Amino acid sequence: MIKKIAILALVLCLVLTFLSPTLAPIIAQGQGQITVSNSTAKMNFPLSLDFSSQIKSNANITDVRLRYQIEQMSFADVTSEAYIALTPSTAVNAAYSLDMRKIGGLPPGTFVDYWWSVKDAGGSKLQTQSTQFQINDNRYQWQNLSQGKVNLFWYQGNGSFAGSLMTAAQQALTQLAANTGASPDKNINIYIYASAKDLQGSMIFPNEWTGGVAFTQYNIIAIGIGPNDLSWGQGAMTHELTHIVVNQVTFNPYNELPVWLNEGLAMYSEGPLSSQFTIPLTSAISHNTLISVRSIASPFSANSDKANLSYAESYSLVDYLVKQYGPDKMLNLLDAFKQGSTYDGAFQKVYGFDMDGLNSQWKPWVATQYK
Numbered sequence: 001m002i003k004k005i006a007i008l009a010l011v012l013c014l015v016l017t018f019l020s021p022t023l024a025p026i027i028a029q030g031q032g033q034i035t036v037s038n039s040t041a042k043m044n045f046p047l048s049l050d051f052s053s054q055i056k057s058n059a060n061i062t063d064v065r066l067r068y069q070i071e072q073m074s075f076a077d078v079t080s081e082a083y084i085a086l087t088p089s090t091a092v093n094a095a096y097s098l099d100m101r102k103i104g105g106l107p108p109g110t111f112v113d114y115w116w117s118v119k120d121a122g123g124s125k126l127q128t129q130s131t132q133f134q135i136n137d138n139r140y141q142w143q144n145l146s147q148g149k150v151n152l153f154w155y156q157g158n159g160s161f162a163g164s165l166m167t168a169a170q171q172a173l174t175q176l177a178a179n180t181g182a183s184p185d186k187n188i189n190i191y192i193y194a195s196a197k198d199l200q201g202s203m204i205f206p207n208e209w210t211g212g213v214a215f216t217q218y219n220i221i222a223i224g225i226g227p228n229d230l231s232w233g234q235g236a237m238t239h240e241l242t243h244i245v246v247n248q249v250t251f252n253p254y255n256e257l258p259v260w261l262n263e264g265l266a267m268y269s270e271g272p273l274s275s276q277f278t279i280p281l282t283s284a285i286s287h288n289t290l291i292s293v294r295s296i297a298s299p300f301s302a303n304s305d306k307a308n309l310s311y312a313e314s315y316s317l318v319d320y321l322v323k324q325y326g327p328d329k330m331l332n333l334l335d336a337f338k339q340g341s342t343y344d345g346a347f348q349k350v351y352g353f354d355m356d357g358l359n360s361q362w363k364p365w366v367a368t369q370y371k
Contacts, residue, residue: 033057033058033124034055034056034057034061034118034120034124034125034126035055035056035057035126036053036054036055036116036118036126036128037053037054037055037056038052038053038054039051039052039053039116039128039131040052040053041112041114041131041133043135045135045137045202046100046105046106046201046202046203046204047099047100047101047204048097048098048099048100049097049098049100049106049112050095050096050097050098051066051068051094051095051096051097051098051114052093052094052095052096053093053094053116054091054092054093054094055091055092055093055094055116055118056090056091056092057090057118057120057122057124058090058122059090059120059121059122059124060088060089060090060120060121061086061088061089061090061091061092061118061119061120061121062088062119062120062121063117063118063119064083064084064086064092064094064116064117064118065081065082065083065084065116065117065118066081066082066084066094066096066114066115066116066117067079067080067081067082067114067115067116067117068080068082068098068112068113068114068115069112069113069114070106070110070111070112071110071111071112071113071218072110072217072218073216073217073218073219073247073248073251074217075253082096082098084096088121094116100204101204101205104204105203105204106135106218107135107191107202107213107215107218107220107222108135108136108137108153108191108202108220108222109134109135109136109153109189109191109218109220110134110135110218110220111132111133111134111135112132112133112134112135113130113131113132114130114131115127115128115129115130115131116128137191137202140155141155142154142155142191143155143162145159145162145163145166147166147169147170148170148173149184149186149187149188150166150169150170150173150187150188150190150241151187151188151189151190152165152166152169152190152192153189153190153191153192154191154192155192155193155194156194156226156227157192157194157226157227158227161227161230162192164230164234165190165192165225165230165233165234165237168234168237168238169190169237169238169241171238172237172238172241172242172269173241173245175269176241176242176245176265176269178327179265179268179269179322179327179330180265180322180327180330180331180334181327181328181330181331181334182245182246182249182331182334183245183249184244184245184248185248185249186219186248187219188219188220188221188241188244188245189219189220189221190220190221190222190223190237190241191220191221191222191223192223192224192225192233193222193223193224193225194224194225194226194227195224195226196210196211196224197224198224199211199212199213199222199223199224200224202222203222211223211224211236212224212236212237212239212240213240214240214241214243214244214247216243216244216247217247219244219248221237221240221241221244223236223237223240225237235270235271238266238269238270239266239267239269239270240266241269242265242266242269243262243266246262246265246266246334249334249335249338250334250337250338251338252337252338252339252340253340254340255337255340255341255342255343256337257334257337258296258297258343258355259296259297259298259299259300259314260293260296260297260310260313260314260317261297261314261317261318261333263300263310263311263314264314264315264316264317264318265318267311267314267315267318268315268318268319268322273312273315276308277308277309277311277312277315278312278370280305280308280309280312281309281312281313281316281366281370282370282371284309284313285366285367285370285371290309290313290363290366291306291309291310291313292359293313293317293355293356293358293359293362294355294356294359296310296313296314297343297355313366316362316366316369316370317358317362318330319369320361320362320365320366321333321351321358324365325351329350329351332350333346333347333350333351336349336350343355
């Protein structure tokens with residue numbers, strides 16, 4: 001689940017260049033001799049990923065294809081193939097540009113594996129060995145700090161700034177484990193851009209309010225935090241980190257979490273609600289206009305007032321479940337979702353009631369918490 005947090009927009013092109021080593025040819029059959037050399041991958045970040053190579057044979061080359069895999073959390077290995085248009089010849093300069101706008105872009109830190117498949121008129125075939133490279137934003141001089149399963153990358157601010165963010169990350173993981181029993185089982189890379197503007201420049205079609213993104217399928221977080229925004233940044237990073245961990249422990253091919261549970265866990269990790277959320281929650285309680293649990297299982301309203309209420313209710317629902325039934329039950333709930341349970345099925349299995357039952361129990365409780 002990608003949750004995007006607040007502020008500004010900019011369109012900006014970063015350039016990342018990656019030179020891959022020459023690929024060793026593998027001759028599969030035929031009388032010819034096919035070779036692939038000078039294979040390169042170059043990314044004009046965030047807009048395109050460009051591949052090229054020089055291919056030779058003693059017979060006319062008739063078919064060239066580029067195959068690649070983007071490494072991400074998945075239950076199936078997905079290989080993409082691009083057919084390279086060419087005029088048959090014994091020497092071909094092959095090139096292919098992958099338009100990032102068609103796939104939504106890739107965050108820094110992503111790994112891509114690629115290889116070439118070639119045929120010639122003499123019947124020879126070749127498939128090169130796979131080459132891997134990692135996308136990195138070379139416009140900035142990144143520094144790195146690692147602890148446990150968290151790798152933090154930043155380019156503006158001193159070591160104390162990075163250390164404060166790392167401390168916040170570790171505290172968030174500790175608190176999440178205490179509240180839900182969930183902990184990361186894969187490494188998480190966090191890229192700290194110096195501003196929301198810099199962050200937005202690294203994305204395809206960002207919203208003007210985007211300040212942070214959890215790329216859950218890649219276990220990567222990108223967030224704009226300047227040295228003067230440390231307090232906000234710690235909370236925002238905690239929020240996104242929770243999304244990553246929750247996705248890791250519930251990842252399955254059948255179903256996702258209800259939106260309110262996913263967002264509620266992230267907000268709960270941040271700590272007590274601010275007035276931005278307590279005011280609409282208190283008002284909804286007093287006017288009997290709370291949104292039902294089942295309604296906020298789907299994406300929240302684009303209306304800011306309704307969205308704030310939805311986030312506030314999400315926090316309160318998680319608060320209710322943890323306080324009334326304990327963190328062990330919450331971990332059991334997440335495990336039920338990992339097994340592919342439906343929304344109602346998961347709650348019925350763990351708590352003995354469905355989401356409508358939760359709604360009936362939670363409403364009188366929340367009314368006692370916010371007066």
